[in-house]
Amino acid sequence: MSLSPEQSGRRLRAVPGGVRVLLTLLLLNGLFLALDIPRHAGPGPGWLAWEAVVLAGLFAVLPPITARVLERVVAAALLALAVLALFDALARVSLARPLNVYVDIGLLDAVFRLLTGNLPTVGVILAVAALLAVIGLAVWALARPVVPRGAGFVLLGAGLAGLAGHAVGVEPPRTAAPAVALVTEQVDGMREARREDRALAHRLEEDPRLAEPRPLEGLAGVDVVVGLIESYGVSALEIPRYAEVIEPTLEDLQQDLAAQDLHVVTGVMKAPVAGGQSWLAHATLLSGVAVRHAGQYRRLQERERATLVQDFAATGHHTAMLAPAITLDWPQGRWFGWDRILDRDGMDYRGPPFFWVTMPDEFSWWRFEQDVRPDPQGGEAPVFAMLALVSSHAPWTPVLDVLDDPDAMDDGRVFHEQAGAGPAPEVLWRDFDRVRDHYAEAVRYSLEVSGHWARDHVDEDTLFLMPGDHQPAALITGPDPSWAVPVHVISGDPDLLEPFRARGFHDGFELPPATGDKDIPGFEDLRDWLHEDYTERP
Known part of the structure; x- marks a missing residue:
């Protein structure tokens, strides 16, 4: 028998707050760390994703109405990042290099069809469905405040400090910022591709x-x-x-x-x-x-x-x-x-x-x-x-x-x-x-x-x-x-x-x-x- 959202919410609230925080953080942390898999051809060295800590703190300090709006934004962003990571993995497997959306946008469909054409269709569909379910569950749970706002500010501050450390290369061991790294890699790839394009255009003319x-x-x-x-x-x-x-x-x-x-x-x-x-x-x-x-x-x-x-x-x-x-x-x-x-x-x-x-x-x-x-x-x-x-x-x-x-x-x-x-x-x-x-x-x-x-x-x-x-x-x-x-x-x-x-x-x-x-x-x-x-x- 399926549960209504109200019944699901009552069951969630019946779980102790600390346990809810831990479970939600673990789920969200796993999602972010999964974004690192293509770059490392398997699990990366990080155990803690700073983006998960930031989101946990942010949802805790926001008013409930704002949290509901942010829930949809975060779900969409996570889905987009997951798709980006998926195609990054396909590019690394099929083209032996990272995905570069700037130059590869026209190839994504062909690469996807080539690989899925050689793999069981049912398995591909089940994997995509499981990914969507996990993203939806993690964001839905996170959008329900489960810790005092003071603790939320602590999480938010710790997460932002971790991201700042990552940016300057002084983050603690076993921590990572997979989403930031994924987006940064795309930006850097676009800049490098445009530089190469300008060099090619100059040579072709001169x-x-x-x-x-x-x-x-x-x-x-x-x-x-x-x-x-x-x-x-x-x-x-x-x-x-x-x-x-x-x-x-x-x-x-x-x-x-x-x-x-x-x-x-x-x-x-x-x-x-x-x-x-x-x-x-x-x-x-x-x-x-x-x-x-x-x-x-x-x-x-x-x-x-x-x-x-x-x-x-x-x-x-x-x-x-x-x-x-x-x-x-x-x-x-x-x-x-x-x-x-x-x-x-x-x-x-x-x-x-x-x-x-x-x-x-x-x-x-x-x-x-x-x-x-x-x-x-x-x-x-x-x-x-x-x-x-x-x-x-x-x-x-x-x-x-x-x-x-x-x-x-x-x-x-x-x-x-x-x-x-x-x-x-x-x-x-x-x-x-x-x-x-x-x-x-x-x-x-x-x-x-x-x-x-x-x-x-x-x-x-x-x-x-x-x-x-x-x-x-x-x-x-x-x-x-x-x-x-x-x-x-x-x-x-x-x-x-x-x-x-x-x-x-x-x-x-x-x-x-x-x-x-x-x-x-x-x-x-x-x-x-x-x-x-x-x-x-x-």
Whole structure:
């Protein structure tokens, strides 16, 4: 039988005042401390939230009518903070960085749908309902004065003193101000993003290298192919549980390449993003400008600018972009000026999709070699191409078998045989250890089929770059990962690799010795590297 508000109030008043204060403070304190969970990837070091002490004192000293009004204000504020903390947690898990509302407002829905699409819907709904119930109960109880006003002033004073101490960094141990920290982090993030935006705008206006195409004479007549391996970061080779799956494949590829008199060097570069937003990594690599969020992406495309696409076109290359994940109209892609863009429909794939993955990477490489690499005009123009591979994109299920048989590929219908392979995402993602295992296998698959393309089609007139596009989500890497990715470069001409060796790349597929993130060159450096190092054929 449900109780009326009057009956609930009588029962509350029947509880001794000290107990009511303690219970209410504990409930409210727990809510505020929960706001700290995203920043610490678990419970924070604080045991007492000063905001809870301030509110307990404030409600005690206010007249009942004012307290009722404040009750609704506090409930709304707590709900807003809880939602902010929730999306902060999602951003840290999926993008490996804190939420920045200023730059991420357009991504919140996509991030939420991506993660909830891989988790049980009922569980998500129950968690949200429980959060709302706890917030409502805490504020309703707090709005009923339960201590003398004198004690309320003591609580209020202590809480304000604690917040002041927090502001100057002299607060007692085991105390925190989670709500203040959460809001401050957003304000600081907005200021930093606006500073970066101003710096980018200045460079786009003032840097002459961004205005006109610059031919790459040293790569004239050379096919330059960039095959971006989705979610392939240095963690894949540094964390033992992934390395033990991936390194044997790289060792086999090393032997296969050597048997074909092909050479490989490996280095690391820093992607502008982690966990997702691959298009920002693509734009950074092509433009020579660090593009870290959607606003900067839009600013880059406000007017015509030169990128590697125009540079290679000026060198005499046919340019092509293969983007099998693109399923809608893509005007942003056309801005780069590719001679040809093959999206999902343009790939003419008739096999099954595999959840988020529209088609296997092995098919993408086959389609590239069949329809793109040959000069479409019937001549001998070299190609500059980028392939945004997708098989190692979350949710990492299913992991396909490698066919390694071009004659069987046709239009992709052969992959129907593997359509039911592997668990559905909502099943797989109930066990994060299995998710991590599937991640390693998915990256292994993408590296294997990309390496097989290199084995069969790279020659002395080909420069093949095989970088990761970004690190995977923090669920895979752990908190606060490096944003570096492996970059493998393969060619039949060892001289074409010499400039990369001079930049610190090592022979083979092994990563060079680790350095601090600040010393790792970024994707934005690649365009200048090519111009500095390939003014003539090495």
